[in-house]
Amino acid sequence: MGLHAFFVFDAFTEFFSALTALFVAYYSLKAYKILDDSRMISLNLGFSVLGVGMLIHGAVKVRIALAVLSGVAVPPARRLPLVRLGYTIAFATELAAYALIFLSTMRRPPSTEAALVPPLVTPLIEYDFRSEGLLAALALLIAIKAGISYAQGDSRLAGLVSLGFALLAAAHLLLVFGGPLKLVAADVTRLLGFACLLWMVIRVSRVRA
Amino acid sequence: MTARQRYRSKMRICYDMLRVIQEEGGEAGPTRILYGANLSYERLKRYLAELIEKGLIEEVERDGKRIYRLTDSGRMFIIHFRKMTEFAKAFGMIL
Numbered sequence: 001m002g003l004h005a006f007f008v009f010d011a012f013t014e015f016f017s018a019l020t021a022l023f024v025a026y027y028s029l030k031a032y033k034i035l036d037d038s039r040m041i042s043l044n045l046g047f048s049v050l051g052v053g054m055l056i057h058g059a060v061k062v063r064i065a066l067a068v069l070s071g072v073a074v075p076p077a078r079r080l081p082l083v084r085l086g087y088t089i090a091f092a093t094e095l096a097a098y099a100l101i102f103l104s105t106m107r108r109p110p111s112t113e114a115a116l117v118p119p120l121v122t123p124l125i126e127y128d129f130r131s132e133g134l135l136a137a138l139a140l141l142i143a144i145k146a147g148i149s150y151a152q153g154d155s156r157l158a159g160l161v162s163l164g165f166a167l168l169a170a171a172h173l174l175l176v177f178g179g180p181l182k183l184v185a186a187d188v189t190r191l192l193g194f195a196c197l198l199w200m201v202i203r204v205s206r207v208r209a
Numbered sequence: 210m211t212a213r214q215r216y217r218s219k220m221r222i223c224y225d226m227l228r229v230i231q232e233e234g235g236e237a238g239p240t241r242i243l244y245g246a247n248l249s250y251e252r253l254k255r256y257l258a259e260l261i262e263k264g265l266i267e268e269v270e271r272d273g274k275r276i277y278r279l280t281d282s283g284r285m286f287i288i289h290f291r292k293m294t295e296f297a298k299a300f301g302m303i304l
Binding site: 027028030031034035036037039040043101104105142145146148149154155157158160161200201203204205207208 | 218219220221286288289290291292293294295296297298299300301302303
């Protein structure tokens with residue numbers, strides 16, 4: 001895959017992921033109105049934050065892609081302040097979103113667990129193991145929680161959520177190891193993860209009485 | 210059964226009442242709803258009034274007896290409630 005194609009694909013996956021996250025957020029809000037369960041607000045907030053963060057990151061990627069396509073000499077991505085800003089926003093929003101989504105799946109979000117999140121925040125280094133590893137761990141926790149629900153037979157759709165977040169965790173880990181091929185693999189993995197969440201919402205919309 | 214599982218939200222109680230009426234073929238008397246939705250008489254009266262006010266059921270008289278009939282809005286509420294319950298369960302949430 002050429003550099004131009006990679007930037008376009010990278011931006012496309014970011015926007016697809018963002019729109020899917022916002023779609024899930026919209027469904028969470030609908031669920032709150034009908035079920036009157038406050039955990040749905042946390043879920044809505046989590047996916048909204050995730051979607052907005054990805055939209056901003058996607059816009060940054062489009063800006064870089066346009067620069068590359070117009071032939072402007074672009075320094076290595078990690079040295080660009082715009083890329084660092086985009087990553088910082090994406091990291092902060094993803095961290096907050098995953099924590100909110102995980103806590104929303106608890107029966108009662110315990111204050112002790114909520115308090116554990118800030119000390120876990122490590123110094124932010126782009127595409128570093130600590131940053132991406134933390135996001136992968138949180139995504140994996142959500143995948144495990146949904147996976148348990150699926151294994152217990154509570155919901156078949158929980159399997160899609162579990163697979164989706166497991167793929168998101170894998171995508172974060174793939175970013176750590178760098179290399180152009182791994183970056184493409186991370187993008188594809190994340191795309192598949194959000195496709196699972198989108199498929200879950202589509203399946204929910206087909207539920208009949 | 211835990212305390213959390215025993216607790217039913219107001220919307221859940223409304224859904225249970227509507228489900229009982231639906232299972233009875235779209236019409237049910239107050240006693241059937243009371244037992245089916247596991248409610249006290251006072252709560253039954255309060256929730257029936259609320260469901261009528263929201264247009265989810267309507268009260269009709271038949272052979273001198275009061276019965277409650279599910280409206281189209283009530284049927285839609287049941288569908289939406291089931292969809293959103295599935296959505297919540299997909300994230301491992303116990304309702």
